[in-house]
Amino acid sequence: DAGITQSPRHKVTETGTPVTLRCHQTENHRYMYWYRQDPGHGLRLIHYSYGVKDTDKGEVSDGYSVSRSKTEDFLLTLESATSSQTSVYFCAISEPGLDVTGTDTQYFGPGTRLTVL
Amino acid sequence: GDSVTQMEGPVTLSEEAFLTINCTYTATGYPSLFWYVQYPGEGLQLLLKATKADDKGSNKGFEATYRKETTSFHLEKGSVQVSDSAVYFCALTYGGATNKLIFGTGTLLAVQP
Numbered sequence: 001d002a003g004i005t006q007s008p009r010h011k012v013t014e015t016g017t018p019v020t021l022r023c024h025q026t027e028n029h030r031y032m033y034w035y036r037q038d039p040g041h042g043l044r045l046i047h048y049s050y051g052v053k054d055t056d057k058g059e060v061s062d063g064y065s066v067s068r069s070k071t072e073d074f075l076l077t078l079e080s081a082t083s084s085q086t087s088v089y090f091c092a093i094s095e096p097g098l099d100v101t102g103t104d105t106q107y108f109g110p111g112t113r114l115t116v117l
Numbered sequence: 118g119d120s121v122t123q124m125e126g127p128v129t130l131s132e133e134a135f136l137t138i139n140c141t142y143t144a145t146g147y148p149s150l151f152w153y154v155q156y157p158g159e160g161l162q163l164l165l166k167a168t169k170a171d172d173k174g175s176n177k178g179f180e181a182t183y184r185k186e187t188t189s190f191h192l193e194k195g196s197v198q199v200s201d202s203a204v205y206f207c208a209l210t211y212g213g214a215t216n217k218l219i220f221g222t223g224t225l226l227a228v229q230p
Binding site: 004031033040041042043044045048050056058090092094096104105106107108109110111 | 121153158159160161162163166206212215216217218220221222223
């Protein structure tokens with residue numbers, strides 16, 4: 001299994017509070033991703049990072065920010081949580097060039113279940 | 118834009134039955150195609166992939182063939198087991214600099230003994 005941990009694994013918070021989710025990897029992979037999983041939507045990309053301090057938006061980035069100060073850590077912050085952000089959040093990593101086909105496998109963490117009341 | 122469509126679940130089968138989970142895609146280019154599996158309470162794991170037309174991906178008895186003419190990547194297994202009960206996601210990517218994945222909505226498979 002890829003060395004990816006997410007913390008916390010479960011969190012309940014109230015509307016309007018800030019929340020930070022952490023993804024930590026031990027694989028030294030350059031790319032890291034944050035997805036949210038919701039019924040009827042599959043997984044949708046929130047933000048991704050292609051190196052330390054290099055990040056970009058995904059398809060559902062509104063209300064979220066990210067930071068990556070070290071290769072191994074990728075933080076997702078909800079500045080002011082809303083009930084619509086209740087979801088399961090997954091982190092993923094990949095490393096360009098590991099696959100000779102040019103399509104690099106993404107490896108996923110175990111997820112964080114966030115409930116915003 | 119690009120998208121992936123999977124059959125609605127849940128799919129309920131008896132042990133040793135034949136499995137097909139349909140996946141079709143809409144793409145502006147020539148993506149690579151994936152099947153990921155999510156067991157209860159866990160993250161997603163790569164099950165198999167195919168990177169070009171007519172490629173067949175296979176793993177753990179599962180197979181899927183990249184059909185460009187029908188824009189499909191259906192997942193099949195000849196004899197399912199209770200341990201195959203999970204959610205299965207079809208996805209596509211163009212790889213490249215960002216390697217972003219586009220997922221289908223997932224199909225829940227429940228295998229009964």
